[in-house]
Structure formats: C-alpha cells, structure tokens
Amino acid sequence: MKDKTILIVDDELELLQMLYTIFEREGYTKILTAASGRAALKVWREKQPDFIILDVMMPDMDGFAVLKEIRKTSSIPVLMLTARQEPEDKFEGFESGADDYLLKPFLPKELLFRVEAILKRAYPKACRRIFLEAAVVDLEKAQVCRHGEIFPLTAKEFCLLEKLWENAGKIVTTGNLCETICGEFWEGYESTLATHIRHLREKLENDPSKPQSLLTARGLGYRLLVRR
Amino acid sequence: MKDKTILIVDDELELLQMLYTIFEREGYTKILTAASGRAALKVWREKQPDFIILDVMMPDMDGFAVLKEIRKTSSIPVLMLTARQEPEDKFEGFESGADDYLLKPFLPKELLFRVEAILKRAYPKACRRIFLEAAVVDLEKAQVCRHGEIFPLTAKEFCLLEKLWENAGKIVTTGNLCETICGEFWEGYESTLATHIRHLREKLENDPSKPQSLLTARGLGYRLLVRR
DNA sequence: AGCCAGCCTTGAGGCAAGCTTGAGTTTTCC
DNA sequence: GGAAAACTCAAGCTTGCCTCAAGGCTGGCT
Secondary structure, three states: OOOOEEEEEOOOHHHHHHHHHHHHHHOOOEEEEEOOHHHHHHHHHHHOOOEEEEEOOOOOOOHHHHHHHHHOOOOOOEEEEEOOOOHHHHHHHHHHOOOEEEEOOOOHHHHHHHHHHHHHHHOHHHOOEEEOOOOEEEOOOOEEEEOOEEEEOOHHHHHHHHHHHHOOOOEEEHHHHHHHHHOOOOOOOHHHHHHHHHHHHHHHOOOOOOOOOEEEEOOOEEEEOOOO | OOOOEEEEEOOOHHHHHHHHHHHHHHOOOEEEEEOOHHHHHHHHHHHOOOEEEEEOOOOOOOHHHHHHHHHOOOOOOEEEEEOOOOHHHHHHHHHHOOOEEEEOOOOHHHHHHHHHHHHHHHOOOOOOEEEOOOOEEEOOOOEEEEOOEEEEOOHHHHHHHHHHHHOOOOEEEHHHHHHHHHOOOOOOOHHHHHHHHHHHHHHHOOOOOOOOOEEEEOOOEEEEOOOO
C-alpha cells in the first residue's frame, strides 16, 4: 500500500509540511501536495492519485466543493481533515462522499491507520489475500492455509488462482484461463486445465469433488467465490 | 446497502437496544445482535453477516480478541465502538484489523454515515445486472436472484438472456434467438427454443405461465421488459 | 361458436462437458 | 547426474444439460 500516490491538500503550509513528513517517514514514496482547492483539482486531474487527504477550510474553494466536483466522475477514497467540530460539518463531509472525517488536532498515527484502513478496502486486490470457504490463500507466499495446514501452490496453479481472483465472483471462461497459462494458442489444452483445476481444488476445498469456492459454470467457465 | 446483514455486539443491553433501533429506523432489515464476545463469534460463524459493530469492553472476551479471531479467516468490515479514549486502544483496534474506531458517546447519524461509507467500499456495485419485475439477473455470475433465492443459469439460457437484454424492450425474432444458440442452420429448432424459454421463465418469473418480463410476441418472437 | 395455428408444458433419452486417475514427459533443484 | 516435483495428455467415467416430440392450451380468425 505504501506505493499508492497520496495527494495532501491544505492551505496552511506548516501543516502541509507536517503531513508530508508523516507520510514520508511512514514509507510512502509517492506524495503530492496542493495548497488550495483549485490546485487540488488540477493535481487530481493531471496526476490521478490513489488517495486524497482534504482540508475543509481553504480560501478559494472549500473542501466540500472540491469533493463534490471529484465525486462527479471518480470514486477515489478521500479523508477529510478539519478543525471544524460541528456535527453538521461532519455530516456534510460524509454526504459529499468522504470516506472518513478526522478532526484537528489529530494523532499522526491515527491518521496513518485510518488511511491504511481505507486503502485496504478501496484497493483490496493490493493486499493479495483470499478468504475462501475452507481456506485462506496468501498470494505473496503462493500458499494455501487450510485447517492450519500449509499447501504450497505451483506456478500454474498460482496463475490460475490469480486470474480467478482478479475476477472474484465472476465467471472466467475456459479459454480465458487456458490463455493465461499457455498463451494465444491454447486449443487442446482444456484437458490439462481440468487437471490443474483438480489440483487447485485439492488444496482449496475440503471435498474437492463437491467444491464450495472454485465452482464450475457448465458450458461457461469457472468462478471463484470469495468470503469477506 | 440497507439489505446487508449487520451484527451488533455490546454487553450493555440498553445500548444494544439503542443501536438496534438506530439501524432499524434507518431502514436496515437484517440486524443481528450478540451480548458477549463468544456469542458474537458464534453468530458470526453461523449467520455470516456483512458488517460487524463491535464493542470493546465485554466480560468474557474483549472486542480486540474477537476481531483478531475473525481476521484469521475473514476480511469482513468491522467498526469498533468503545468508551475507551486512550490512543493506545485506538491503535490496537486498527492493528487488529478494524475498519473504523468510534468513541462513545457518539452521534447516531455519524455512526450511520461511517457504516455506510465502509459498506460502499467493501461491497462495490456489481455491473451487468438486469432488473426485472420479479428478479435480478447478474450476468457476470450467470445467476438469477428471486426472493433471495439463487438460480444459476445454464449456458444456453445465459446466451438467450444476453441476446434479449441487448435488445431490451424490443422484439427479438424466434429465428434470431435460435441463431444465437445453434448458428446458421436452426430450422426445426423452434421447439427446443420454447423449452429454453420455459426454463428461463421458471427462473425469472413468479408465475412462469403468466410472464411479466419475458413476453411472447405471438407470430414475431419474444421480448424482455426491464425496469430502470 | 368453432377451428386452426402457434405457443406452452412435460418427460425421457442421448450426449457432451467436465471429472478423475494414472502414466509419461519435462523441469527444477540438489 | 539423479531424484523429486511439476506439467501434460488421454482414457474412461459421471453428471446434468440439451434436445425433441407428444399432447394441451390459448388467441385470433371466419
């Protein structure tokens, strides 16, 4: 998550500097800043950040207006940061589409935690863990944990599972799956695919013959059911 | 999002009742409650809720322990609710994997906003959906949801429905439909098409013999009536 | 009203898609 | 260089989807 681009918006330069330092120290490498509402919109449009920390009170255009403009075309996660304590402000923030609303003064560590929590939800594919009915998959380690036992994934199994996970819940066609393994010319590979699917099921499922997570869509393909 | 199942956990019965009322008034229809840590784990395992509101201080097992147990096998969104003001508690909450951490006393409206904000991230909207009179079709998953029950679509049913949906509202000729299934030479296939239409209606309609969505245009073909 | 054509409904049989297993081949790693 | 793991492929099996036809039911026409 530290590789996500963070845009920090605040018109108070001292606070902007402090925020920058907080994220820099934490290990974030791509940090953008803007010191006004209009500047924020410009940077957002040009640099396409992954997260925005938005101050409310700014001279040219307040945070609510900026957020409303952004929400017309984007669902980028936004945390609002402000000294305004009134409940009405908070509500307006959430109504405008904020993901979180934090009051100044704040604990740097809390801000980091909150940003991290939202990033995890907004970019779930970045955390590379899959919770299934009977098992938990760690894609980073390419291994499956089921009932405390560890099953390592082979290269092909890993590719298949990754592809299925990128389309979690949705049907992935047999052709599509074959293609991810052996490229464009996959005709005649269907039988091998079946074997890999079998091996995957032996690792992911309690009863591989009655799959609960890696399901067959007869005539269409396969799909992976993930839990929350 | 009001159709998501919310699990509320608090050992103070008065507060539990209040929380229940807050969500009920807001329009949430599926609300579960638990009055202790162990009870919470039991309900979570058995009922598979979509969101958990978790009090920290409980006699048998505190909220942090509950959350850690849940996080071993699930990434379900969790908002922690507590009277403990210390920063260390907050940090422990986030470290355990909480999505948000709200202090008591809190504004009911703020709680609702925060829950809504997290739900929006955790359950992003599915696309390629068809809203019909009695059912909702998810084309990505090739399944129909009617009265909460799931009916999977077969390959041919899927192709037909897709074709009808591409021409939503308009009449699609019998020949056209046959062609999408068995190609150019479809003569004599009309009877089989009728069978597929029947099967589709059994999944899409409340009364398959009196269709409201998949209508017959006698002598012409069929058409699909969609809402929205 | 009565008739006919077109559509509906049902059930049973066949067949193809997918499963499962094992054996042979290739790759990887010591 | 050898052993073990991973990959490929095919043969036989299983399952459930598809097909088709027979009989019933409408709506429209005379």
